[in-house]
Amino acid sequence: MKYLDEYRDERIARALATEIAQHTTRPWVLMEICGGQTHTIMRYGIDELLPQGIELVHGPGCPVCVTPLETVDKAIELSLHPDVILVSYGDMLRVPGSRSDLFRAKAQGADVRIAYSPTEAVKIARSNPDRKVVFLAIGFETTAPANAMAAWQARREGLTNFSMLVSHVLVPPAIRALMVSRTNRVQGFIAPGHVCTVMGCKEYEDLVRDFDVPIVVGGFEPVDILEAVLMLVRQLEARQLEAGEARLENQYVRSVSYQGNLPAQRIVGEVFEISDQKWRGIGTIPQSGLRLREEYAAYDADRVFDLGERTVDEPAECISAQVLQGLKKPTDCPAFGMRCTPENPLGAPMVSSEGACAAYYHYRRRAVAS
């Protein structure tokens, strides 16, 4: 398959791994931001191909994992309302709220529907004028344009039975928060290729400059990740030999441009505005999220249903906060695979297809013979 097989080619992968080993003279801690990249690493055993000194730590780029517990609780509460059809991306349905999840709400009679695209939610609203349709609009910059488009369409059509429960997060402020943290160990980042396809590389220039940290925008296939690691290692090692500034590089050139997708950015800017945002497990990061603009207040489920403020704490046993910040590996958690499994999850990273705990559980649960 074009654009796929060549990025899974074992000879290219091995050649890159050899080159990385040749360039590596000391240990480096690198973070892949996106959970999709984490899953590729675990699934193909990319970490096993790397020299020992290179440690890959997993970042917060799992949209489902960082959606606040409060939002999940609100979604469940709304879904149980007999008038409401709650439409969600499939990956949200298994995410544990504080007492239940959307699959269990569905089993209790809630009308919860999975959409592949947010505009399907608008379609459902159009064909169910007597019901209130709420779309659970979550995600990073990648899903923001399509989510924005749903609100835009609903407003243009004057739909009065459609709203969105919004929990949108942005990558650059999260990297900033990680870098200023006292516990940070990360020396180089693989930035998320899908997010950058929408937003462009340009957003990352400030971070590279402010923290003098190399960032390489990377793709999601094994060869992409190895090449991004090589680019980071080259920069880091070169700077050991002679002083030089950290640079922003783009490995994922087949998809990411400097400016990004301008029409997509425009629709996001038209519908959403930047706001402070709570990240599940991590806390509030200033200016790290998107909320609906005032003109879209009528489509904001928080206001339409007057859901109010609430604060719920994570289960004390769940270390997802540290996992999402790359401070701990899923296997460092005493509950991992014991009291926390995909069937009985304590935290979201165990159930999401982009969660680090799920990646370890599915692909590495027990040591396997090589």
Next chain:
Amino acid sequence: MSTKTRAEINVELSCPAPLAVKDRILLGHGSGGKLSAELIREIFLPAFQNPVLARLDDQAIVNVNGQRLAITTDSFVVKPLFFPGGDIGSLAVHGTVNDLAMGGATPLFLSAAFIIEEGFSMAELQRVVNSLQQAAADAGVQVVTGDTKVVEKGKGDGLFINTTGIGLVPEGLDLSADRAQPGDKVLLSGSIGDHGIAILAQREGLEFETQIQSDSAALHTLVRAMLGVTSKVPSAIRCMRDPTRGGVSSALNEIAERSRVGIELEERSLPIHEEVRGACELLGFDPLYVANEGKLIAIVAPAAADAVLQVMRRHPLGAEAQIIGTVTETNAGLVTMRTPFGTTRIVDMLAGDQLPRIC
């Protein structure tokens, strides 16, 4: 409310226990994965306990007056009812015939029960019944008894069908999931994921360049041909499974667990059609978990594996057959996969259904 009670409630709010799975049936209990297995283990097996059921094969084999009778039953709740490559009628025959065939049985008779929602189109019912009859005739089985129930509008999803099948198993043949041995080869009769993706694409209105067809087919003639090869060494084929719900991964995990062996797959030997691969990439699905309705997995003794493979490839339903892995002594109970990079990963049984990814 006493202070103590309030404190307890607070603790409960801030420190919830893992969500209990057991209080209600979830959709995942019907997915053929871990939740289904748990339901069978905790509710059904203890209630009906007997040695025939405890084998947990796709069919029960019982001895009646010296005849080895194979019995199986399956309910079909597919949506949409008509899909590229088949419909609920033909599927209801193929599914049950295949469950019989996996035990080495020659399928003979079927029952068919129809649960119909009030208001269902008579013309569509006629189409389904005609298709069911055609599939039964093609498979050489007769529908000899049946039942009809109509449920109120809104209490069913158009049409559900249950079929029960009866067949005869030759003397001396014993195919069962607990018979895999280290060194055995894992054979797969063809490309995986076709049925599940065809249904999903039709249901969700996903359009791909070429239409993906369900692989729905009756496999008993393929099984007969395979058993013919090994008639001189009757135990060379240890077991067969048709990887329906839960896909290849669930079928192999069951065999690994029941036989207390490891199963190691070679990723590059898995036959997957290009368009199915594409659809899976797009949706974030793993074809190993996607349903098939016309494929079988056979665990075969190493000495007979090549001969069985050749016979499979000569049969129209086994043209793309491959040896996809080996049974191992290590990693008992676990299915693993060698990636093209030489690394090894687990092929887990899923808790419930696969869910499309967000981005």
